[in-house]
Structure formats: structure tokens, C-alpha cells
Amino acid sequence: MVDITPADGIPPAEVAEVELYHPRSWWTKYVFSQDAKVIAIQYSATATGIGLVALVLSWLMRLQLGFPGTFDFITPEAYYQFITMHGMIMVIYLLTALFLGGFGNYLIPLMVGARDMVFPYVNMLSYWIYLLAVLVLVSGFFAPGGPTGAGWTLYPPQAILSGTPGGQGWGIILMLSSLILFIIGFTMGGLNYVVTVLQGRTRGMTMMRLPLTVWGIFTATVMALLAFPALFVASVMMLLDRALGTSFFMPAISEMGEQLPHNGGSPILFQHLFWFFGHPEVYIVALPAFGIVSDLISTHARKNIFGYRMMVWAIVGIGALSFVVWAHHMYVSGMHPYFGFFFATTTLIIAIPTAIKVYNWVLTLWRGDIHLTIPMLFALAFIVTFVNGGLTGLFLGNVVVDVPLSDTMFVVAHFHMVMGVAPILVVFGAIYHWYPKVTGRMLNEMLGRFHFWVTFLGAYLIFFPMHYLGLMGVPRRYAELTDMTIMTESAHHLNSFISIMAFIVGFAQMVFLFNLIWSIRHGREAGGNPWRATTLEWQTPHTPPAHGNFGKDLPIVYRWAYDYSVPGAKEDFIPQNMPGSFGPSREPA
Amino acid sequence: MAVALVLVLIVVGSVLFHLLSPWWWTPIASNWAYIDNTIIITFWITGIVFAAVVLFMAYCVFRFRHREANRAAYEPENKRLESWLTIVTAVGVTALLVPGLFVWSRFVNVPSDATDVEVVGQQWQWSFRLPGKDGKLGTSDTRDVSADNPLGVIGGDPNGQDDVVVEAADLHLPVGKPVKMLLRSIDVLHDFYIPEFRAKMDMIPGSVTYFWFTPTRTGTFQVLCAELCGQGHPLMHGVVVVDTQQDYVAWLGQQQTFAQLSAPQQTGSVEQAPGKTTGLKIAAKLETAGAR
Numbered sequence: 001m002v003d004i005t006p007a008d009g010i011p012p013a014e015v016a017e018v019e020l021y022h023p024r025s026w027w028t029k030y031v032f033s034q035d036a037k038v039i040a041i042q043y044s045a046t047a048t049g050i051g052l053v054a055l056v057l058s059w060l061m062r063l064q065l066g067f068p069g070t071f072d073f074i075t076p077e078a079y080y081q082f083i084t085m086h087g088m089i090m091v092i093y094l095l096t097a098l099f100l101g102g103f104g105n106y107l108i109p110l111m112v113g114a115r116d117m118v119f120p121y122v123n124m125l126s127y128w129i130y131l132l133a134v135l136v137l138v139s140g141f142f143a144p145g146g147p148t149g150a151g152w153t154l155y156p157p158q159a160i161l162s163g164t165p166g167g168q169g170w171g172i173i174l175m176l177s178s179l180i181l182f183i184i185g186f187t188m189g190g191l192n193y194v195v196t197v198l199q200g201r202t203r204g205m206t207m208m209r210l211p212l213t214v215w216g217i218f219t220a221t222v223m224a225l226l227a228f229p230a231l232f233v234a235s236v237m238m239l240l241d242r243a244l245g246t247s248f249f250m251p252a253i254s255e256m257g258e259q260l261p262h263n264g265g266s267p268i269l270f271q272h273l274f275w276f277f278g279h280p281e282v283y284i285v286a287l288p289a290f291g292i293v294s295d296l297i298s299t300h301a302r303k304n305i306f307g308y309r310m311m312v313w314a315i316v317g318i319g320a321l322s323f324v325v326w327a328h329h330m331y332v333s334g335m336h337p338y339f340g341f342f343f344a345t346t347t348l349i350i351a352i353p354t355a356i357k358v359y360n361w362v363l364t365l366w367r368g369d370i371h372l373t374i375p376m377l378f379a380l381a382f383i384v385t386f387v388n389g390g391l392t393g394l395f396l397g398n399v400v401v402d403v404p405l406s407d408t409m410f411v412v413a414h415f416h417m418v419m420g421v422a423p424i425l426v427v428f429g430a431i432y433h434w435y436p437k438v439t440g441r442m443l444n445e446m447l448g449r450f451h452f453w454v455t456f457l458g459a460y461l462i463f464f465p466m467h468y469l470g471l472m473g474v475p476r477r478y479a480e481l482t483d484m485t486i487m488t489e490s491a492h493h494l495n496s497f498i499s500i501m502a503f504i505v506g507f508a509q510m511v512f513l514f515n516l517i518w519s520i521r522h523g524r525e526a527g528g529n530p531w532r533a534t535t536l537e538w539q540t541p542h543t544p545p546a547h548g549n550f551g552k553d554l555p556i557v558y559r560w561a562y563d564y565s566v567p568g569a570k571e572d573f574i575p576q577n578m579p580g581s582f583g584p585s586r587e588p589a
Numbered sequence: 590m591a592v593a594l595v596l597v598l599i600v601v602g603s604v605l606f607h608l609l610s611p612w613w614w615t616p617i618a619s620n621w622a623y624i625d626n627t628i629i630i631t632f633w634i635t636g637i638v639f640a641a642v643v644l645f646m647a648y649c650v651f652r653f654r655h656r657e658a659n660r661a662a663y664e665p666e667n668k669r670l671e672s673w674l675t676i677v678t679a680v681g682v683t684a685l686l687v688p689g690l691f692v693w694s695r696f697v698n699v700p701s702d703a704t705d706v707e708v709v710g711q712q713w714q715w716s717f718r719l720p721g722k723d724g725k726l727g728t729s730d731t732r733d734v735s736a737d738n739p740l741g742v743i744g745g746d747p748n749g750q751d752d753v754v755v756e757a758a759d760l761h762l763p764v765g766k767p768v769k770m771l772l773r774s775i776d777v778l779h780d781f782y783i784p785e786f787r788a789k790m791d792m793i794p795g796s797v798t799y800f801w802f803t804p805t806r807t808g809t810f811q812v813l814c815a816e817l818c819g820q821g822h823p824l825m826h827g828v829v830v831v832d833t834q835q836d837y838v839a840w841l842g843q844q845q846t847f848a849q850l851s852a853p854q855q856t857g858s859v860e861q862a863p864g865k866t867t868g869l870k871i872a873a874k875l876e877t878a879g880a881r
């Protein structure tokens with residue numbers, strides 16, 4: 001290690017660098033790799049693969065809803081298996097894994113100026129356990145009786161009874177086992193991300209100089225470490241109820257004329273445990289998206305993110321508050337009605353920091369120099385979609401308004417907007433943004449624009465009208481919409497329209513996948529910093545970054561991540577590792 | 590340019606869709622017009638915010654799009670603007686929350702003159718129980734459920750003897766009288782939902798949950814189950830008929846009490862009661878669906 005004289009109040013290195021693990025064979029380099037960048041790609045590829053399964057399932061569901069009675073193979077049993085696997089895959093195995101395991105692994109070490117995660121071996125294990133969890137999940141499709149059809153919320157008692165597909169078969173057992181594995185694997189990765197952010201930052205990289213991407217992923221990881229244990233114990237308890245006949249969640253039940261041996265358990269207890277995990281989970285998916293989109297907007301509008309400290313405060317505030325709002329998913333669950341007052345209040349309070357984030361994004365655009373690149377387009381689309389979905393949250397969070405809307409298509413439309421489409425748009429934006437760093441080449445621009453417009457407008461056309469079906473009273477999770485007196489003929493036509501849009505949007509994703517693969521070889525050469533961005537991952541000596549990320553010396557950080565268009569500077573961006581002063585510093589301290 | 594235009598079109602299109610499309614709530618049939626009003630307030634406030642944010646974005650994209658020699662402003666923070674926006678948001682949120690909580694307190698506090706009506710959910714049918722002359726429902730227990738006692742009314746409870754039992758058939762209610770729906774399930778979670786009444790609540794085995802309403806017009810309304818309860822869930826429909834007082838009394842006169850139903854000679858006829866077959870019909874329908 002070379003000794004560098006401390007400059008600009010940069011503290012000297014406290015400890016000498018630890019030698020990295022160096023792979024010796026092809027296997028340890030590309031398969032059982034301990035390099036966070038390789039693990040990130042493994043995570044992302046696996047999540048994309050399983051995500052495609054969830055996409056195909058959504059088409060099957062839309063076939064049934066859009067054209068009821070036409071497709072005989074979609075029985076109610078199959079429909080419930082589809083929604084359950086679709087929902088669980090999308091939320092956990094795709095989005096959580098992609099944001100934390102994928103983006104977290106790739107970006108945290110690079111952005112904080114570290115050579116790798118602090119515990120590379122555990123990091124590797126994390127991926128392999130995740131892969132195992134995915135395989136166990138998928139094996140449900142091949143098990144006798146098929147996967148569970150209990151809904152992604154897995155509410156007992158039905159989840160483990162015979163009236164539900166997979167309830168008395170293998171389905172529910174495999175689902176719960178897979179979740180348990182996922183949580184174990186995630187915990188290994190999650191501890192890594194947290195410790196790396198806290199302990200692995202390079203010299204000069206104070207917490208308040210971290211890019212918001214890192215703040216988002218870091219806070220989401222802390223939340224996940226606190227929230228997943230609730231799902232873990234709930235899964236173990238339900239597994240015991242199912243396999244050993246305990247009664248954690250099972251009261252006395254008379255099922256189809258037969259008295260079951262269970263007694264004394266509480267179905268509501270499961271719901272509390274599930275949503276104590278489930279609500280923070282929404283933000284586990286949202287916060288990384290918030291962080292990433294902030295950086296996309298700032299970079300492509302060539303302007304510092306507006307109100308950085310407020311943004312950090314809002315991320316942390318939302319993270320903390322989201323642990324005291326869980327029962328807004330249970331307003332009509334039959335819990336004590338007075339809880340409604342408390343949870344409606346906390347839920348609407350959380351709207352305030354969330355709104356601040358939105359204001360700061362649009363105020364970053366104000367007086368910017370907006371380059372309408374594909375990442376920027378996706379960021380704009382994210383804001384529109386997220387604002388739409390967030391605002392319908394004010395309906396559902398306001399307890400009495402939730403009464404008619406709960407468990408209807410309004411809810412399906414709301415959560416798809418806010419935690420389905422909005423984060424996915426950020427995922428796309430992020431991929432167009434960082435693909436050049438990962439592969440050294442740009443994604444094809446024309447295919448990208450096609451993908452953007454179809455996905456953004458198509459998804460809006462799927463989910464915006466769907467709210468009105470819910471307002472009309474159409475319940476969610478209805479495998480058959482026949483004999484519904486409240487549904488007019490035109491409501492069925494609307495459903496067909498929504499389904500057709502869903503197929504079109506799905507097709508655009510195939511174009512995107514083609515672009516991903518095609519551009520690896522045929523994309524335009526990107527160079528090291530095609531977006532002229534300030535953060536450290538763009539300042540690596542090699543693109544893609546080599547093992548160890550930063551060559552011989554780690555970078556030293558002299559400024560925050562948002563020095564765009566600094567008055568007096570020649571270029572319109574100043575990398576974080578560039579020493580020197582350009583007029584009085586405006587960096588918020 | 591195109592991007593700014595599309596953003597404007599999204600706002601205009603969404604507003605027009607809201608105003609002109611034929612898809613809207615069903616005409617209300619209960620006293621919960623309060624809830625509809627709260628929804629309208631929420632539509633106004635959220636609609637304005639949505640339009641404001643997206644139009645502002647459209648303006649920025651148009652006005653500050655990249656041109657040669659353009660340079661962005663450098664403005665890390667603006668304390669005053671940030672506090673202003675926070676205050677305005679807090680006011681907007683309060684304007685939603687206060688009426689919401691006010692209506693919620695009405696929703697959960699049942700008027701003292703409401704009549705009890707019990708709803709029992711089971712896979713996949715609805716049954717009902719009305720208090721008899723004594724005005725009290727007898728106690729019940731899932732453990733007492735059997736073919737002769739489908740609702741699990743505790744036989745030894747004198748309050749239960751005159752309860753009117755409506756097994757797997759339509760429920761009738763008199764118009765203009767508040768009712769407190771007491772909700773039970775004997776197997777899994779269900780949810781008693783009638784879109785026209787704007788009310789719903791889960792039913793949990795082992796607990797009794799409730800909501801109340803006053804039917805405000807006569808008519809026939811479809812009951813939907815709104816909590817996933819297994820494969821028969823989407824077919825678990827029921828019927829509530831809101832009658833004039835006269836029609837209601839006539840209907841009530843034809844119903845049987847718990848005591849009548851559990852008298853030994855009557856058990857046979859219970860099995861053939863008209864509605865009894867709905868649950869079975871659904872089971873059969875599912876079986877054929879599975880066999881296809």
C-alpha cells in the first residue's frame with residue numbers, strides 16, 4: 001500500500017488493506033466466485049429467469065380474466081396456483097433479489113470505494129442458497145398436486161387445508177421451505193451489504209457523501225434484516241401446523257362436515273406476522289428504487305439532486321415508519337376496529353416523507369439540463385407511475401375508504417402501480433444506465449426506445465383503468481367472473497382490453513431481453529464513463545471493472561456525489577475522487 | 590418535445606377517463622354515502638396533486654431539455670421551499686385523514702337500535718341466523734357443528750331455541766332498519782361483501798366480527814366473498830333481499846327456528862332444504878372443471 005498524504009481533511013487509512021481472495025481456476029472465478037460483481041450477475045440472471053416464469057403466469061391469468069370461460073385448462077385451481085406463484089416470485093424472488101442481491105452486490109463496493117464485500121465467502125454462499133430456494137420454489141410445479149394456490153399472503157387456515165390447491169399436498173410445504181431458505185440466504189448477503197457500507201468505505205467517503213443509490217439499498221437491507229425474521233417464524237410455525245398438526249394459527253375447524261383436530265390457534269396472528277414483514281417488504285423494494293432513480297435523474301439532468309440531506313432523512317424516516325403501519329393491510333381482517341385509527345394515522349403520515357421525495361425529484365429537473373436518454377425516460381416514467389400508485393395508497397390507507405375497496409381490483413391496480421411497475425421501471429432505467437459499466441458496451445438505442453414506450457404506456461393502460469373495476473366492486477382473486485350482477489357488459493370488454501395490453505407489454509420485454517444479449521457483442525463501445533457521471537464506479541481504471549475494482553490504489557473521495565454543473569468548473573461534472581476546490585463549497589455538510 | 594406532450598396527454602387522458610368512462614361504483618343502497626363522499630374528497634385532492642406534479646414535470650422537460658451550451662443551475666438545497674412543501678403536504682393529508690377517521694368512528698360504533706343478524710361462512714356457501722322473539726342470538730361453537738346443527742348453535746342455550754336459521758338460502762332484511770351483521774366462519778377466512786352497501790368484513794373461524802349498516806332501498810343484492818377461501822371462492826355468491834316491512838314479515842313467517850330444525854322428525858327435511866345444495870353444486874362444478 002502506498003502512503004498518501006492526507007489532503008483536504010481526508011483521514012489517513014486506519015488499517016492496512018487486506019489481501020483479496022484470488023481465484024485460481026475457472027470454476028472459482030466464474031461459478032463459485034467470491035467476487036461481488038460476478039455474484040451480482042449470478043443473482044440478476046437467476047432473478048430474471050424466474051421473473052420470466054412470473055411474467056408468463058401473468059399472461060395465463062389475464063387470458064382467464066379477459067376471456068372468461070374460453071380457456072378450459074385454466075381451472076380455478078390452476079388460476080390460484082398462478083396468482084400465488086406470480087405474486088410471490090415478483091415480490092421476493094425477482095424484485096428483492098434483483099435490487100439487493102443484484103444491484104446491491106454490483107454497486108455497493110464500487111460506489112463506496114471498496115475492493116469487494118467485506119465477507120466474500122458468505123456472499124457467495126448467499127447466492128447459492130438463493131438459487132436453492134428458487135429451485136425448491138419451482139419444484140412446486142412438478143410436485144404431485146402442484147404448487148400452493150393460497151395467494152401470496154398464504155393466509156391460514158385455508159393455506160393448509162384441502163379446499164386450497166397444494167394445501168394438503170406438497171405445494172405449501174415447498175413454498176414455506178423455499179421462503180425459509182431464501183431468508184437464510186438473504187441474511188448472509190444482507191449482513192455483508194450493511195457491514196460493507198458501514199466499514200468498507202474508502203477514505204473521505206463519509207456517510208453524507210454516499211450516493212443515494214447506496215443509501216436506498218443500505219436502508220432497505222437493514223429493514224429486510226429486521227422484517228424477514230417475522231416471515232421466517234411465521235413460515236416455521238405454519239410448517240409445524242401443516243406437518244406436525246400443531247395449532248399456532250389453527251382454531252377449531254369444521255371442514256366439509258368433518259371436525260379437524262386443531263384447536264385454539266389464531267389465524268389473525270399469522271396476518272400480523274405476515275404484514276409486519278409484508279409492509280416493510282414494499283419499501284424494501286421501493287427504497288433501492290428511490291435511491292437509484294435519484295442518481296439517474298441527477299446524472300442525466302446534469303444537476304445535483306435537490307435537497308440531498310432531506311432525501312437521506314426521508315429514506316431513513318420512511319424505513320423507520322414503515323414498521324408501524326403494517327395493519328393497514330388488515331383494516332377489514334376483523335382485528336379490533338380501534339386499531340384502524342392508529343394505523344390510518346401512521347399510514348397517512350408516511351405519505352409526507354414520500355411526497356418530499358417526489359418533490360425533490362421534480363425539483364431536480366427544474367433548471368436542469370435534461371438529457372432525454374433512456375435511463376432518464378425510465379426515471380420520468382417512474383415518477384408518473386409512482387405518484388399515481390402512491391396517491392391511490394391514500395385511498396386504501398384511509399381506513400374507512402379502504403372498506404369498500406379492500407380486496408377488489410382497486411388494490412390490485414394500486415400495488416401493481418406502486419410496487420410492481422414503478423420499481424420495474426427503475427430496474428430498466430438502471431440496466432440501461434449501468435450496462436455499459438458491466439459489459440463495456442451500450443445497449444441499442446432504438447430497441448431501447450421501443451421497449452420504453454411500450455412498457456411505460458402499456459403498463460399505465462393496464463393498471464389505470466383497473467382501478468375503476470375495483471371501484472365498481474369487482475373482487476380480486478376471482479378465477480371466474482361469471483354471474484356477477486355488478487359487472488356490466490362493458491366491464492368485461494374493459495377486462496379484455498387490459499389483457500391484450502398485458503400481452504403487448506410482455507412482448508416488449510422479449511425485445512429487451514434480445515437487446516441485452518445482442519448488445520454484449522454488437523453494442524457500441526461505451527468507454528469508461530459514457531454518462532459523464534461523478535460517482536466512483538465510473539472512475540475505475542478498467543471497464544468492466546477488474547477483480548479488486550480499483551487497480552493498485554483505492555480512490556480517495558474529496559466531494560459529495562452530486563457535483564454537476566458546478567459554477568466555475570470547466571466540465572459539467574466533477575468526479576468524487578477529483579481533488580481541488582472550485583469556489584466556495586456548496587456541498588451540504 | 591414529444592415526451593412533454595405525452596406527459597400532458599397522460600394527465601388529460603386520465604382526467605377524461607375518470608369523467609367520461611362508464612365504469613363507476615354501483616348505485617348505493619345503504620347509509621354509507623359518507624364513505625362515497627370521503628372517496629370523492631380523496632379523488633379531488635389526489636387528482637389535483639397528480640395533475641400538478643405531472644404537468645410540472647412536463648413543463649420542466651419542455652423548458653429545460655438539453656440544448657447546446659445549456660448548463661444546469663447549481664442549487665443543492667432550498668430550506669424555505671422544502672419546509673413550505675412539507676407544510677402544504679401535511680395540510681392535504683390532514684384534510685383526508687380527519688373526515689376519514691370521523692366516518693370510521695361511525696362505522697365501528699353500532700347504534701343501539703340495530704338488530705343482530707348472524708352470517709356464517711363455510712366453504713362455499715352462506716347461512717344466516719336471526720334472533721327470535723327474545724331478540725337474542727344463542728351462543729355457538731364450531732365444535733357443535735354437525736349435519737343437524739350446521740351453524741353450531743349450542744343446544745343447551747335457551748336463547749338459541751327460537752333463533753331463525755336460514756341455511757344456505759337468501760337473507761331478507763327490512764328496509765330502513767339498522768342491522769348489525771355478526772360474522773362467523775366455521776372453516777377458513779371468508780369475507781361478507783355487498784358492493785351496493787359499501788361494506789365488508791372478514792369472517793374468522795373462532796371469532797365473531799361485525800359491521801353495521803341501514804339498507805336504504807329495496808332490491809336484490811349479490812353477496813360476494815372477498816377473502817380467498819379456496820377453489821370455490823369466486824363462486825361463493827349469495828343473495829340479500831331488502832324488503833318492505835310487510836314483505837319481510839311474510840318471509841320471516843315461512844322460516845324455521847333452531848328448535849324446529851333440530852327436532853328429530855325434521856332432520857330429513859333439512860337435508861333437502863332448497864339452498865342446501867349451493868355449496869355442493871359448487872363442489873361438483875369444481876370437480877368437473879378439474880376433470881376437464
Ligand code: HEM
Nearest residue numbers: 058061083087090091151152153419420421476477478502
Ligand atoms: C405487466 C405485468 C403484470 C401483469 C399483467 C400482472 C397481472 C396480475 C394479475 C392478473 C394478478 C391477479 C389478480 C387477481 O386475480 O387478484 C396479479 C397478482 C399479483 N401480482 Fe401481478 N402482474 C404484473 C406484474 C407484476 C409485478 C411486476 C409485480 C411485483 C410486485 C406483481 C405482483 C403481484 C402480486 C403481489 C399479486 C397478488 C397475488 C395474490 O393475489 O396473491 N405483478 N398480477
Ligand SMILES: [Cu+2]
Nearest residue numbers: 278279282329
Ligand atoms: Cu403496506
Ligand SMILES: [Cu+2]
Nearest residue numbers: 814816818822
Ligand atoms: Cu372466499
